[in-house]
Amino acid sequence: QITLKESGPTLVKPTQTLTLTCTFSGFSLSTSGVGVGWIRQPPGKALEWLALIYWDDDKRYSPSLKSRLTITKDTSKNQVVLTMTNMDPVDTATYYCAHSLYTYGDHYFDYWGQGTLVTVSS
């Protein structure tokens, strides 16, 4: 059974760096084809993909946020960490991590965490 859970601060101040951790079980991020991604959703708005890390430590980022994002993994701890620098109130959103399989040159997200709401405010 695959499960994922996001953790991190619920409130950050503008200009601060956000660090979120995704702790998962039921799969290994060292298995070929496996990836973990981050997706966010501002209140009342659409989903926005942020980043994805592969089993082989390759990484992909949203072009519009690439300069602010870093994604890393700790395979031994079954964790993926996302950092986002220079936080702004427009970054207020629910942040989700999700499991993905790379097949046929394609990614979709078949298991999602419950999400964590991050508010950016002074």
Next chain:
Amino acid sequence: SYELTQPLSVSVALGQTARITCGGNNIGSKNVHWYQQKPGQAPVLVIYRDSNRPSGIPERFSGSNSGNTATLTISRAQAGDEADYYCQVWDSSTAVFGGGTKLTVL
């Protein structure tokens, strides 16, 4: 960057068929995935690679993809199908989501 266009809202009478579209340039050449999101919940994958249903998703959910439009079809719509639906593709090593469609079951 690649863009996906969805109608903001779709309404369907109880028991009838709902169709939610996802438009994109030559989207028929890509794999399209669909997610259902109910209020306060995480998204759930309902269709992957155009027309495949994950385990546990009712057969009432189906998908198609051709030309510039992909379509999620929900047959015999139920009150429990009322939700936001998002399409997604993988393009140029990035994931792209549509803007979402709110399905209302009347």
